[in-house]
Amino acid sequence: MNIVKATLRRELLIAFRSPGDIINPLMFFVIAVSLFPLGVGADQEFLREIAAGVIWVTALLAVMLSMDSLFRSDYEDGSLEQLLLSPQPLYFIILAKVCSHWLVSGLPLVILAPVFASMLALPEQGLFPLVASLLIGTPILTLLGAVGMALTVGLSRSGLLLAVLILPLYVPVLVFGTGVVDSALNSLGTAGLLALLGAMLILAISLAPLAIIAALRISVS
Amino acid sequence: MNIVKATLRRELLIAFRSPGDIINPLMFFVIAVSLFPLGVGADQEFLREIAAGVIWVTALLAVMLSMDSLFRSDYEDGSLEQLLLSPQPLYFIILAKVCSHWLVSGLPLVILAPVFASMLALPEQGLFPLVASLLIGTPILTLLGAVGMALTVGLSRSGLLLAVLILPLYVPVLVFGTGVVDSALNSLGTAGLLALLGAMLILAISLAPLAIIAALRISVS
Amino acid sequence: MWQWLYKLTSPKWFYTISGQLMPWLVGLTTFLLGVGLIWGLAFTPPDYQMGENYRIAYIHVPAASIAMGCYYMMAIMAAAFLIWRIKMADMVAKACAPVGMTFTALALFTGSVWGIPTWGTWWIWDARLTSTLIMMFLFIGVMALRSAYDSETAGGKACAVLSLVGVVNVPIIKYSVEWWNTLHQGASSLSLSNTAANPPEIWMPAFFVGFGLFGFYLIAIILRTRNEILIRERKAEWVGEVLSATLLVNQGEV
Amino acid sequence: MGSFDSFSDFLAMGGYATYVWSAYAFFILVLIFNVWQPILSRKKYLKQQLRREQVQQERAQAQQKREEMTNGSAT
Amino acid sequence: MMLTVKNLYCERDERVLFQNLDFSVAEGEVWQIQGSNGSGKTTLLRILCGLNDEFTGEIYWQGKEQSKTRQEFNHEVFYLGHAPAINKTLSPKENLSWFCASRGLRNNDQIKKVLNSFNLYGYEDLPCYLMSAGQQRRVSLARMLLSQAKLWIIDEPFTALDKQGVQELEALLSAHALAGGSIILTTHHSLQMDYSIRVVDLDAMAGLVAA
Amino acid sequence: MMLTVKNLYCERDERVLFQNLDFSVAEGEVWQIQGSNGSGKTTLLRILCGLNDEFTGEIYWQGKEQSKTRQEFNHEVFYLGHAPAINKTLSPKENLSWFCASRGLRNNDQIKKVLNSFNLYGYEDLPCYLMSAGQQRRVSLARMLLSQAKLWIIDEPFTALDKQGVQELEALLSAHALAGGSIILTTHHSLQMDYSIRVVDLDAMAGLVAA
Numbered sequence A, B: 001m002n003i004v005k006a007t008l009r010r011e012l013l014i015a016f017r018s019p020g021d022i023i024n025p026l027m028f029f030v031i032a033v034s035l036f037p038l039g040v041g042a043d044q045e046f047l048r049e050i051a052a053g054v055i056w057v058t059a060l061l062a063v064m065l066s067m068d069s070l071f072r073s074d075y076e077d078g079s080l081e082q083l084l085l086s087p088q089p090l091y092f093i094i095l096a097k098v099c100s101h102w103l104v105s106g107l108p109l110v111i112l113a114p115v116f117a118s119m120l121a122l123p124e125q126g127l128f129p130l131v132a133s134l135l136i137g138t139p140i141l142t143l144l145g146a147v148g149m150a151l152t153v154g155l156s157r158s159g160l161l162l163a164v165l166i167l168p169l170y171v172p173v174l175v176f177g178t179g180v181v182d183s184a185l186n187s188l189g190t191a192g193l194l195a196l197l198g199a200m201l202i203l204a205i206s207l208a209p210l211a212i213i214a215a216l217r218i219s220v221s
Numbered sequence C: 001m002w003q004w005l006y007k008l009t010s011p012k013w014f015y016t017i018s019g020q021l022m023p024w025l026v027g028l029t030t031f032l033l034g035v036g037l038i039w040g041l042a043f044t045p046p047d048y049q050m051g052e053n054y055r056i057a058y059i060h061v062p063a064a065s066i067a068m069g070c071y072y073m074m075a076i077m078a079a080a081f082l083i084w085r086i087k088m089a090d091m092v093a094k095a096c097a098p099v100g101m102t103f104t105a106l107a108l109f110t111g112s113v114w115g116i117p118t119w120g121t122w123w124i125w126d127a128r129l130t131s132t133l134i135m136m137f138l139f140i141g142v143m144a145l146r147s148a149y150d151s152e153t154a155g156g157k158a159c160a161v162l163s164l165v166g167v168v169n170v171p172i173i174k175y176s177v178e179w180w181n182t183l184h185q186g187a188s189s190l191s192l193s194n195t196a197a198n199p200p201e202i203w204m205p206a207f208f209v210g211f212g213l214f215g216f217y218l219i220a221i222i223l224r225t226r227n228e229i230l231i232r233e234r235k236a237e238w239v240g241e242v243l244s245a246t247l248l249v250n251q252g253e254v
Numbered sequence D: 001m002g003s004f005d006s007f008s009d010f011l012a013m014g015g016y017a018t019y020v021w022s023a024y025a026f027f028i029l030v031l032i033f034n035v036w037q038p039i040l041s042r043k044k045y046l047k048q049q050l051r052r053e054q055v056q057q058e059r060a061q062a063q064q065k066r067e068e069m070t071n072g073s074a075t
Numbered sequence E, F: 001m002m003l004t005v006k007n008l009y010c011e012r013d014e015r016v017l018f019q020n021l022d023f024s025v026a027e028g029e030v031w032q033i034q035g036s037n038g039s040g041k042t043t044l045l046r047i048l049c050g051l052n053d054e055f056t057g058e059i060y061w062q063g064k065e066q067s068k069t070r071q072e073f074n075h076e077v078f079y080l081g082h083a084p085a086i087n088k089t090l091s092p093k094e095n096l097s098w099f100c101a102s103r104g105l106r107n108n109d110q111i112k113k114v115l116n117s118f119n120l121y122g123y124e125d126l127p128c129y130l131m132s133a134g135q136q137r138r139v140s141l142a143r144m145l146l147s148q149a150k151l152w153i154i155d156e157p158f159t160a161l162d163k164q165g166v167q168e169l170e171a172l173l174s175a176h177a178l179a180g181g182s183i184i185l186t187t188h189h190s191l192q193m194d195y196s197i198r199v200v201d202l203d204a205m206a207g208l209v210a211a
């Protein structure tokens, strides 16, 4: 698919030209994670218990807050209209856009997560499950967030509205994601939960773009 | 001061006309606080240890994210220019603006905090110190956030930039704020720490408006 | 004295003087760093407690203190820019942020690496570590703000305001974090080995590396500032001459 | 080799080789970055300046040509 | 007939923008939509190209109902709205190459030629935010030529163009119509084309909603 | 002389917008700043009222340096920019009453009268987002009368006004000047006032930065 390649190329180029879009979600993640030990105390014993939960919740907030750059500038400069009038299959264009957004805002979090997890004293056997769960979970977050963003991009001051709309939808991902790490720490199998997350991802990949397209049509008109 | 009264009146009117500005930070706070038990596990013993920290970190994020509505619309419709050209003392106008913003976005958090603290099993002797620390601490957060907002209001795509700028500056408030609750739970005196927070508030009230004015002049020109 | 300070605010003077000074500075720095590093790495006896790994101190300690100094320098330059509108001050402040960030990163990295054998973990939420981490965030924040502005002057002013707000906060952060930590866990278990109590063979190389690294810090700042001068003053006649001269030389290779 | 018995001893750093040498490697990295990046950006700037001059010349020539053509057709 | 509009009706905020609107655009025709500010020109163009469905009435594309031949319609129609649809961090070349891909074309070699013909030589690789409003407009218009569409629907194409740019664009529009293409456009500028132009006047169509 | 400008120079993006600009505005004078798009009219007005300090040269207000008499200057000068400075969730009355407070005036009773004179009778308590662009503009202009300023600096005041609105505004400007006030304005519309108007033409002032 030529259009998928072209869209990926375009989005990644834009992201690398305005590095804030990549760095800021990552920095938000890093700073917010560092706030927790300051808030709840630096006791190692204690930190390891909350490490996975804190990392997951913060990653979730970072992904949600990074959504703003997905459709906003396209909406404002009229590219979104052109996109909706494209004769190429919209489903794949949207998927490529969301995918590249995940690559620049979600993937760096996943890569950096183990560093901060071990700063929060997460035991070693929890590291790999954490990364695996984030790797499968954050794309779901990005897809769901994209639906919310598509719904609110036409509103002049969306701000925290997006948070109120999509945070509740994030709950299952959070529960299963932290569940994976929990099972690993309790020496239980993680395959089942990861498979469940995988199934959710497949569901999101197949349905979310349709919802996004519908939402974008509403926002543009 | 007539102008202070008039500014308070105007800001509160605007806030009550667009209730999202009041409800959304509160909803964000509520949802984000509820995510933590889901993320770190619902064990009561354990939740009580993190309750104060989680409430403080979430309140801090909510305040930070609510800042967008402080100067954004004034910047866009040109009111900010008029404000900077006012012959009245700017210091007090700005202070009145920030104060009314705290009244609609910070105060509700403070009022709702004990409810969520007890949902997170915070022991009773921690409730009053928590509220007291939030009552003194959130205005500091609002003032510092206003400086960051004033610096970024002119940028077309600020996004998470505000978070990167001001979250590090929030650290002392967070540390002293949770310190108050901690001391109370360990049956130590809280007066000293609260006095320290109060001193920081006075410092912020006297210096932050100056920084805000300087930053707004930069953003508007 | 005043005249000299006044001269410093002239980009042209800074450019020429720093250009003349550079070879000396580079020579001195290479000498100090070279002697210090070789001495420290190979010729000082091992520490009776930590063995060989204390050799990390030769870079860790100066890196940390220069990073902190860099933040204060940035704030002073910010004040000079805001109050007296000295353009040179803004150019130096702009150079301070990335240099300070890399030095902070160096202190963090060497400290963490050192922590693995000595503390058994590469990170604890100790007061000094936490405040160093936050200082790194402050540097990154300043850089992010500047890159978000299109206009050079507006970005400079905004960064100046932020640096000053930050510098008011730095001591408060340091103090608060120190206070916070002692309540939760004893800092005594982490007390860092005291260089003053050690014999001169151990701390002499530290002086060499320390001053050498400081020299390097100056070089890094000067290099960036010189670039900035060329870019911002490109319309000045003397820069035009410098540019066309270097362009002529470079045309061959480009 | 100073306080070490042999060069391999020096490399081994009393068993702390990974820590000491990785710290020094990062140190060298920081040194290189802080010199290399400004030099690189200086080169880039010079190149850009050169290209700008070229484009300006080309545009001036193209403009001149167009003017000549329109003048020619007018007379 | 390429595009046929039957009995179109649209209202907004209690005000009828147009009603009983009928017209057909044939090959080689240029239609101008006229009307004062806020009379509904932009709204009409967006309805025609399918971005707005708050209307009643029928639109046919080459005899078939427009909403049922979307893909084909999108292939053969090019829309340019008020907004330039140019990403400012990308260069003209990058912007246009994505545009070509989004229309399923592979004419990357043509991009440079088209840019030259729009007087953008030397700007191909400059990020668009460094360009003036008029130059950005030219990049936006360059897509018209690349699109290979039969019908161009363009909203205020002359904004931000200087005198020379206006003349060139008028020549381009005439050439497209002469080659058998069709054009629907709005403009506040008075067209100076050697080509007969048909007009829809929306001011005459407005009215109040019957209570 | 109310406002004296000496040797003003301003450049942007390598382009000199104006240089060696000198003029003095006396009481009862109306000055129009002319120039094509992007020639620097808005920039000049913002410099004059102190919102922009990226310039060299001197500005005097009633003989004193402007930057040293800020408070007095802000009292006696009214600026209206491109943006209307109207909060859309507030009603005209609420908007204007804050404006009065921000200038230290207590003329709440006048607000209604002024609104009536701007043909906004019945709209005093409607939130502004329900009003048309022209009506919003009138609310914005109403502040001119309320401000009690001697010098009005107004950027494109005629935008979005209908014919009648334009006539009324022109009459208002003349009246202000006749009463001894001064005006500096920009407009693309050709003024039809019975009043002699002085002109600064910025197109003549532009130039390239010396290499």
Ligand code: HEM
Pocket (backbone or CB within 6 Å): C057, C060, C061, C064, C065, C066, C107, C108, C109, C110, C111, C112, C114, C115, C116, C118, C119, C122, C128, C129, C130, C132, C133, C192, C193, C194, C195
């Ligand atoms: C990530 C971990 C670490 C960070 C961020 C860090 C940071 C710092 C800072 C900010 C200073 C102060 C420099 C000054 O005041 O001039 C310092 C000094 C010092 N650090 Fe570290 N450090 C870390 C780990 C370690 C470790 C593991 C050791 C050794 C066991 C160590 C030993 C020292 C010594 C000996 C000094 C000099 C002490 C003094 O002058 O008071 N550091 N470090």
Ligand SMILES: Nc1ncnc2c1ncn2[C@@H]1O[C@H](COP(=O)(O)OP(=O)(O)OP(=O)(O)O)[C@@H](O)[C@H]1O
Pocket (backbone or CB within 6 Å): A221, E012, E013, E017, E035, E036, E037, E038, E039, E040, E041, E042, E043, E044
């Ligand atoms: N999103 C919207 N929601 C509600 N009403 C709208 C919307 N956009 C435009 N309108 C109203 O619809 C009417 C027609 O607007 P439209 O943009 O079509 O006018 P236009 O003829 O293109 O004007 P212009 O000459 O200014 O471009 C206007 O009265 C406007 O107020």
Ligand SMILES: Nc1ncnc2c1ncn2[C@@H]1O[C@H](COP(=O)(O)OP(=O)(O)OP(=O)(O)O)[C@@H](O)[C@H]1O
Pocket (backbone or CB within 6 Å): B221, C151, F012, F013, F017, F035, F036, F037, F038, F039, F040, F041, F042, F043, F044
């Ligand atoms: N914030 C800015 N930063 C840099 N350049 C700017 C900025 N705003 C405007 N300019 C440039 O300054 C020049 C003058 O702009 P200005 O807005 O003063 O023009 P104007 O005469 O008011 O135009 P118009 O008739 O369109 O209102 C333009 O070339 C513009 O590109």
Ligand SMILES: [Mg+2]
Pocket (backbone or CB within 6 Å): E041, E042, E043, E082, E155
């Ligand atoms: Mg229109």
Ligand SMILES: [Mg+2]
Pocket (backbone or CB within 6 Å): F041, F042, F043, F082, F155
């Ligand atoms: Mg203007």
